Amino acid sequence: MKKVIAAGLAALAMSVSGAAFAEPVKVGMITTLSGGGAGLGIDARDGFMLALKNAGDAASEIEVVTEDDGQKPELAVQIADKMIQSDQVDILTGIIWSNLAMAVVPSAVAQGKFYLSVNAGPSPLAGSQCNENYFNVAYQNDNFHEAMGQYANQDYKKTFILAPNYPAGTDALTGFKRFYKGELTGEVYTQLGQTDYAAEIAQIRASGADSVFMFLPGGMGIAFTKQYAQSGVDIPLMGPGFSFSQDVLGAIGDAALGVKNSGSWAKDLDNEANAKFVETFQAEYGRLPSVYAAQAYDTANLIVAAAGKASVKDADAFRAALKEADFDSVRGKFSFNTNNHPIQDIYVREVIKEGDVLTNKIVSTAFTDHKDAYAAECSLQ
Amino acid sequence: MQTALFIEQILNGLQLGVMLFLMAAGLTLIFGVMGLINLAHGSLYMVGAFACAAVAGATGSFWLGLAASLAAAAAAGALVEILVIRRLYERDHLDQVLATFALILILSEGTRWLFGSFPLYLDIPPLLQGTVPIPGGSRYQLYRLAIIGVGVAVAVGLFLLISRTRLGMRIRAGESDREMIGALGVDIRTLYTVVFALGAALAGLAGAMVGALQSVQVGMGEPVLILAFVVIVIGGIGSIKGALVGALLVGLTDTMGRFLLPQLFGVFMDPSRAGLVGGAVASMLIYIVMAVILAVRPQGLFAAKG
Structure with a gap:
């Protein structure tokens, strides 16, 4: 009986204070950190981590595990399986290349995980193979x-x-x-x-x-x-x-x-979020950010915003929160189309x-x- | 205009060919003398390019960079030979492939650790910038002509080295009978190190010259390594002459294939499809040529040993 009351109180406390008691979110980042394409993956990872750092307390419950896919589809699939099964991540993200995304995304979303794309946007995932748990925060390839x-x-x-x-x-x-x-x-x-x-x-x-x-x-x-x-x-x-x-x-x-x-982005885009992004990125890493870093920064901020509104364990509520795209994008305005792909200025x-x-x-x-x-x-x- | 384009493409093919020759010469020399399959040859090419880009970036002189690329690749080659390769001569080819593949990973990650993951900048020297007129009314890039010149000079130099000098005599002797020249009192260990460093320096030279045209980045050596292997298999493993002929054949076939095949398919297809199909067949062409040559002459064109 005591337990039930305690649980009830806890639930009440959570619903009242919202974000402060947000549940932990575990993010699995699969990206290219070695080989010829490593520059892109490193920029994406750095942009993502910077957003979490800038978000401060709001991101304190977000844990990220990062692994290198070496730009190899078979390796990316293995990492995804491992992250889903043994790390028990809630969200996957980070893949740069379309052929790797096609290898990982369909099975990950079929297992009920969320996938948020920081870069790759192959046409099948925007059209016939679109999925309610797949959100592309970057662009569609075309x-x-x-x-x-x-x-x-x-x-x-x-x-x-x-x-x-x-x-x-x-x-x-x-x-x-x-x-x-x-x-x-x-x-x-x-x-x-x-x-x-x-x-x-x-x-x-x-x-x-x-x-x-x-x-x-x-x-x-x-x-x-x-x-x-x-x-x-x-x-x-x-x-x-x-x-x-x-x-x-x-x-x-x-x-x-x-x-x-x-x-969809340049470092001179005139908005507050972008100014902060470019300034802190340079201060943190000593180089100018690329579009890959900008997209990953937005992706991380989207997760922070959604996690503040709903628990990732409640898939329907979390999905709705993601779809609202209620975050300050470095691209100025940003919203999702019906197929969970961006509507944005280019x-x-x-x-x-x-x-x-x-x-x-x-x-x-x-x-x-x-x-x-x-x-x-x-x-x- | 069509003649000019044709001449330009032949020059492009020759340029690609001599660049492949610089890679293949070292690879085939090392195989011919030591019987070693060196997968890490592409990494030495990368070492040369990074040394050139780093020194040229620091001093502003491409020529110092070029000298540094020769020195760095030769030094890396000698070091690798002494530390790792020396233990592999007596073992079978599978062990050699495994160990030199590990070297690729070590050298790639080592380079990334030193220089970071972003490609480096290297431009062609001011002296060789610009274009020169060629027959047919078009213009051709001076730097690419210079690469052809360097390739021809290296081919002649290697020929003289091997046929006219004492070192060359020992290399030839080492190819025919390792134990015997050891028994005759030649310091075979040093000879092997020198040959390996020479092959590495040629790869480094190729890397530096090509680095100014392409991008200097980790992993740049592996695609070239595959082509270099095609070259020595076509030319006959162990033969410098075979490497030269094979390299020019591959260079010309690849360039002319990329140029002519889409046009050929364009005769009976719409341009978009012809581009796709022609491009796909062109990328297979050198492997088709290799298969045909191996079917007719399984030893390659100029097999070193009968």
């Missing part, structure tokens, strides 16, 4: 490319496009073509992980294009952009923000100056030099309140 296609309509008539031959690469060019109305002078799919682009650059030179759109994330983009600048071809280059994000700009060097690229940015440091500055807005093209195929309402 979004940034769609924005560049829209932007290219202003100035260009003949564009040469290229991307690596893998799902996100074909998604990229599909996204670009969805909004681009001009003519394509070439459409080239390169090998994934290719590092020498001399043959493709020679074709661009000979194609008579008035612009080039390329999606080559990580080291591929560094190699391409340097070689493009060195080759003396002066056709304007554009791409999604991934190819010109803060993590690769230093290695590309001045070759990137003036390049237009699209993104900007065109230009690479500039601030002192010695290359970074991005917003020059225009490509889309306002942009939604992805797959929401209609999703059964969620």
